[in-house]
Amino acid sequence: VWPARARSTTRATPAMQEVGGDNDCCNDCDLASTAQRKPATCCGLAVFLVSILLFALSWDTLEPTEFGLVANSITGRVDLDPKNVYEGGRHFIWLAHHFLVFPKNRVTIEFSDANGGGFFQRPPLSLRTGSNHDDDGSAGDTESGGQPLDISVSFQYNLIKERIPDFYQKFGMAYEDSFARYAQDALFTVATSKTPREFWEDRGGVERQMHAAVNHSIRQNGFANVAQLQLLRVGFLAQYEETITNIQLQEQLKVTKMYQLEVTRVLKQTDILESETTATIMRIDAEAAKEATVIRATANAAAMQYEQATKAMWYARLKSHMSWDNANLLQYVKMKSLNAQPASTMVVGVSPVGS
Structure with a gap:
């Protein structure tokens, strides 16, 4: 009831009607400017996102x-400028551009x-050697033109950064067949x-020469x-x-025989x-035995001489003391000698049988 009564008691004056008209005009202007700003904002946001x-x-x-x-x-x-060869990383290259990729590491x-193996592979190479030579260095089997052989070879190459533009101009992106052909020729x-x-x-040595030739050709x-x-x-x-096997066996046998000869x-x-050492030892032993014999003989002779001299001295003193003549002294020596003999083996005063 109260709101209805309030509305009925309110009266609009002319001044109030004039103010209300101005507010309606401002609201209309705000709505118009907002409607104009919305497309511009959307366009700016779209341009930003794009x-x-x-x-x-x-x-x-x-x-x-x-x-x-x-x-x-x-x-x-x-872009074939050698200074514009890029390496690993993230690079700004502008829109609608991309990288042509080349290997930086060694490729086999x-x-x-x-x-298998995960690398570029070709069948083994069928080649032919040069002509044989005799042991003295002269040409041997020149008409045969050498021996056919199959070889298996593997090599690793890496691209030169400064030459990649030239590399691309010559080969494009298909280059391994050309590298294999260069290597085969070398x-x-x-x-x-x-x-x-x-x-x-x-x-x-053959491997080193092959490496040098292939490197020169591919470089x-x-x-x-x-x-x-x-x-x-x-x-x-x-x-x-x-x-070849038989030749190597004979050469090995020759070496073995030479070693056996050296051992013998x-x-x-x-x-x-x-033998020389044994002879030297025997000679030394003989010389030592000779010297020992001489020393012992000399010592024995000296001892005998000393003993005889001592006996002669004491016999002379005994002869002088006893006033014996030579016959008495000889009888004394004889009796002394008989007393020194064993009793079981000595016979005295018995004539020989048959005398």
């Missing part, structure tokens, strides 16, 4: 084991019949310059360095392999030294 999206799409990444050249995704143009190419050249014997007598033609090369296997024909010579030298 800018963020485009900015995010202007970046690309490379792995730590990769090089990259920037290519335009629309026109296909590639192998010529073998092994299964290996063929080295193989034809070697005799068959060198492949088992100086295999390390000149492919703008890359060959860091390592491994000569995995060398295979001749079965008949020639058997001949050392043993005989030991016997000679032992």
